[in-house]
Amino acid sequence: RKEVEQDPGPFNVPEGATVAFNCTYSNSASQSFFWYRQDCRKEPKLLMSVYSSGNEDGRFTAQLNRASQYISLLIRDSKLSDSATYLCVVNSETGGFKTIFGAGTRLFVKA
Amino acid sequence: GAGVSQSPSNKVTEKGKDVELRCDPISGHTALYWYRQSLGQGLEFLIYFQGNSAPDKSGLPSDRFSAERTGGSVSTLTIQRTQQEDSAVYLCASSLDIRTGSGNTIYFGEGSWLTVV
Numbered sequence: 001r002k003e004v005e006q007d008p009g010p011f012n013v014p015e016g017a018t019v020a021f022n023c024t025y026s027n028s029a030s031q032s033f034f035w036y037r038q039d040c041r042k043e044p045k046l047l048m049s050v051y052s053s054g055n056e057d058g059r060f061t062a063q064l065n066r067a068s069q070y071i072s073l074l075i076r077d078s079k080l081s082d083s084a085t086y087l088c089v090v091n092s093e094t095g096g097f098k099t100i101f102g103a104g105t106r107l108f109v110k111a
Numbered sequence: 112g113a114g115v116s117q118s119p120s121n122k123v124t125e126k127g128k129d130v131e132l133r134c135d136p137i138s139g140h141t142a143l144y145w146y147r148q149s150l151g152q153g154l155e156f157l158i159y160f161q162g163n164s165a166p167d168k169s170g171l172p173s174d175r176f177s178a179e180r181t182g183g184s185v186s187t188l189t190i191q192r193t194q195q196e197d198s199a200v201y202l203c204a205s206s207l208d209i210r211t212g213s214g215n216t217i218y219f220g221e222g223s224w225l226t227v228v
Binding site: 032034042043044045046049087089091099100101102103104 | 144146152153154156159202215216217218219220221222
């Protein structure tokens with residue numbers, strides 16, 4: 001089992017739709033979590049951190065479920081410009097530092 | 112600098128040649144990371160540095176790969192006797208330090224695109 005798993009997609013949604021991605025992680029001692037966005041042939045960029053209580057940034061909402069070991073990203077009112085690959089990132093210090101990137105979920109938003 | 116800087120941005124090399132990729136992290140960042148990404152694939156973790164120290168080199172794909180960091184700043188990733196399967200984008204990233212926490216954002220450079228022909 002991979003340490004961080006994501007549905008690769010692609011998710012094809014119309015503009016204005018709400019779409020949600022999940023990411024599961026295997027290390028229960030993981031300590032911090034992030035969502036990154038990567039556009040085609042570009043470097044990943046931080047979208048948002050994920051806090052235990054859940055957090056929102058405009059149309060984006062991130063949630064953490066430690067009991068079930070997953071994080072989620074919800075995008076409301078999708079825009080064409082949201083088309084990208086979304087990477088979840090899990091940090092842990094158990095047995096040494098580790099930052100693990102998921103393989104990413106591809107999103108296509110269409111007019 | 113303002114961001115993570117990598118050079119060269121593009122490199123085409125012949126199979127069997129050595130290549131050296133350079134990364135200049137954000138000023139003040141003590142942690143530095145190297146990742147590799149093949150076309151259409153996810154990020155593959157190679158190595159990280161805390162200061163000049165690389166505690167875990169197990170992510171390097173083979174003994175043809177080596178990395179060093181001197182002065183707690185610039186890092187070089189060296190690939191010896193390049194093979195076609197080494198073709199990928201090599202991404203360098205940095206963060207304030209290695210400790211985990213929601214404030215430990217990793218910032219990426221634009222990558223060095225390596226093509227081995």
